[in-house]
Amino acid sequence: MNFYVKIGDFELRSPLLLASGTWGLGEKEISGLEYISALITKGVSKDPMPGNPPPRLAEAPCGLINSIGLENPGVETFLKEYLPRIKKLGPKVIVNLHGESIEDFCYLAERFENADVSGIELNISCPNVRKGGIHFSESAKDVFELVNEVRKRFSKLLIVKLSPRSNVFDIAFACEEAGADALTVANTYPALAVVSLKPFKVLLGGLSGPAIKPLTLRLVYELSQKVKLPIIASGGVMTGRDVVEYLACGATAVQVGTALLIDPLGIKKIYKEFEELYQELEWGS
């Protein structure tokens, strides 16, 4: 197949990337990595984070709600112990960054500027503690400042992962103006599951899976007509047809996540389905 796109200097020969938080940090074998352009790591923060106490999961119709709580070993351990192993897996590596202030993100961006990674993806669906905990993604001004500061410190591929619960258009323009290279559209949707009625107990988390595909597809479609930045779609891709739909609606590439959690052999299946449809549509010719 002759699929080939470029985002800045970043070349992709498959439209598929593995989404953050859906393959751990390379501790366990992953099948089908030869069909993947890049691995996006689980969110890495400045200090280690233990993650949330259980329950961390709930099932929803056609979807999964998760509240993992960004469990990760912190940047120093990540660089020393995890990155060398992840590099050996083959695909290019993009590190998803979690910060609670612009300073956190800048610190992390500097640490990865000289590390052997192809790019970073900023998770802005997190509270900005300096601003009283309001989420970065709620303020286009904060996002502009964040991306602008990170851009000064990071010369490689800079992706911003949008939250679907925000004014995505204003945020996308802010990212574009501040010099981001691409957008990931989008993170999981804020959701709630009632875990038990007596005692009343809820799980607040992010919804992923096929349930959100029509919602994210619309975001991708509308955003791609308004912003010039390449869009990496992320939301409920389960089949090759889903990949093609996202590309047809304006995405440059597509992340796979929940599908891999369900079927550990799913990457190859999705790629082969995509390849067949891509050729059938004569997109490559």
Place this chain on the structure above:
Amino acid sequence: MYKARVLENGELTSSIYSLVLSAEDSLLANFLPGQFVKIKVSSGYDPLLPRPFTVHAIYDSAFEILYQVVGRGTKAMSRLKPGDEVEFFGPLGKPFPRIEGSYLVSAGGVGVAGFGYLCQGLKPEFSLPAKLLYGARTSAQLVKLDFFSTLLPVEVATDDGSLGLKGTVADLLLAELNKQSYQAILACGPKPMLKALAELGRTYGVKIFLVLETLLACGTGYCLGCAVPSRRGGYFKLCVDGPTFDAEEIDLEFLR
């Protein structure tokens, strides 16, 4: 996922079922006692997640699981007919620890499922337990009693006294530990039972291994969804660090 055909599926007693699936012998050869599979029942997206089950028994080109109908996934599973196709993946998780010396297995209700393959004695590196202590609410809930009785000595307890000791698995274990010493106990069953056994183990200075359950998404260590709190802080992943844990390693609050 791998494809499998349903060979048998039927109710053993009210709400507890047995499902026998076809599988390649070359794949089954990799299965060790204590490991589990995940089975996707629907061909569509609802329910979305495959369900985890310990392997109950392995036969020629087939394996069996036992399940209790508790939600939408197992409800759908109970409707499967011989000849239907399902998808599964495994083996997942760590096998049971290999115990040198005399040890017991103790099960509450459908928790007995995971000990069948061990007691079949098909893997010589896993020694057979000395005895199975098996409890349920009533005698009708003691599924597969004949199967286990042909493989090893079994002592039973029922809440209503309809068979064996009137009481719980913990009562059986207490009586057993007062008679004889054991290297270890492997336990699988409801949380209150596991908690009671863990406490007995501590009192008697005997190692207790608990087979735990929680909602799983991937089962392969990718999503970090199946957190089990460690006694030393932080979390284990049930799917790759377990499902069997040394009771001393985990925070027993998890069993509340």
